[in-house]
Amino acid sequence: MSAVRYDAVGAVDAVVLDIEGTTSATGFVVDVLYPYSRSRFGALLSERSTDPEVVRAVAQVRELIGEPEADAARVERALNEWLDEDRKATPLKTLQGLIWSEGFARGDLVSHFYDDVLPALRRWHAAGIALHVYSSGSVAAQRAWFASSPEGDLLPLVGELYDTENAGPKQEAASYRRITEALGVDAGRTLFLSDRPGELDAARAAGWRTVGVRRPGEPYYEQGVGEHPEAGTFDEITLSTRSTL
Ligand SMILES: CSCCC(=O)C(=O)COP(=O)(O)O
Numbered sequence: 592m593s594a595v596r597y598d599a600v601g602a603v604d605a606v607v608l609d610i611e612g613t614t615s616a617t618g619f620v621v622d623v624l625y626p627y628s629r630s631r632f633g634a635l636l637s638e639r640s641t642d643p644e645v646v647r648a649v650a651q652v653r654e655l656i657g658e659p660e661a662d663a664a665r666v667e668r669a670l671n672e673w674l675d676e677d678r679k680a681t682p683l684k685t686l687q688g689l690i691w692s693e694g695f696a697r698g699d700l701v702s703h704f705y706d707d708v709l710p711a712l713r714r715w716h717a718a719g720i721a722l723h724v725y726s727s728g729s730v731a732a733q734r735a736w737f738a739s740s741p742e743g744d745l746l747p748l749v750g751e752l753y754d755t756e757n758a759g760p761k762q763e764a765a766s767y768r769r770i771t772e773a774l775g776v777d778a779g780r781t782l783f784l785s786d787r788p789g790e791l792d793a794a795r796a797a798g799w800r801t802v803g804v805r806r807p808g809e810p811y812y813e814q815g816v817g818e819h820p821e822a823g824t825f826d827e828i829t830l831s832t833r834s835t836l
């Protein structure tokens with residue numbers, strides 16, 4: 592796999608990061624985070640049934656399954672079915688985010704990053720490149736994820752956090768246009784790193800630059816990333832901004 596260089600003048604002002612499969616192992620999410628949330632959905636739904644975020648997420652679950660009267664047990668069953676399918680349904684992610692952020696704060700959970708990721712993020716941040724996140728994981732989950740890394744609190748490295756609630760579905764170009772507008776940066780100077788071809792296609796359709804991150808063992812590794820430039824690790828991605836040239 593050849594290294595990707597973005598070193599033309601004014602190449603990149605901002606990098607937007609996908610998490611699962613890109614900065615971090617899908618295996619960790621599925622084997623550690625998913626069981627943690629699965630075992631706590633029941634308690635969350637019964638003990639915090641009046642929490643506005645829970646109320647809103649439960650209403651969204653009922654709407655998605657087409658059962659306006661679904662009780663807590665039915666809602667929990669739907670959440671677990673989506674977990675089994677790894678379906679990135681927004682209310683599932685909202686409820687997982689509530690559970691995980693408490694788990695991270697309590698010290699039950701510590702996030703995972705591939706070895707090449709944190710050095711690259713520090714390098715890019717030091718070079719003046721803004722780092723943002725766009726993940727199906729909720730903003731609350733993303734914040735906890737970066738705050739509780741094996742190397743401590745990484746939140747000072749990252750700027751804005753986007754999820755399917757505040758930006759929209761990751762496979763739709765409109766979501767990336769929304770982020771461009773919110774960030775106030777040129778689409779053509781924004782680089783999206785993701786493992787999923789559908790997300791990369793949507794970002795490119797919105798005028799973003801893209802690099803597909805293909806890590807052996809990840810679910811999308813065999814499928815590849817189509818026509819997008821690709822990198823096996825963040826070490827292969829050389830970035831610079833106008834100000835550094
Ligand atoms: C800290 S987010 C936890 C991972 C997760 O639930 C998820 O759905 C990540 O999906 P991504 O869009 O980052 O591939």
Ligand SMILES: [Mg+2]
Nearest residue numbers: 609611612786
């Ligand atoms: Mg991903």
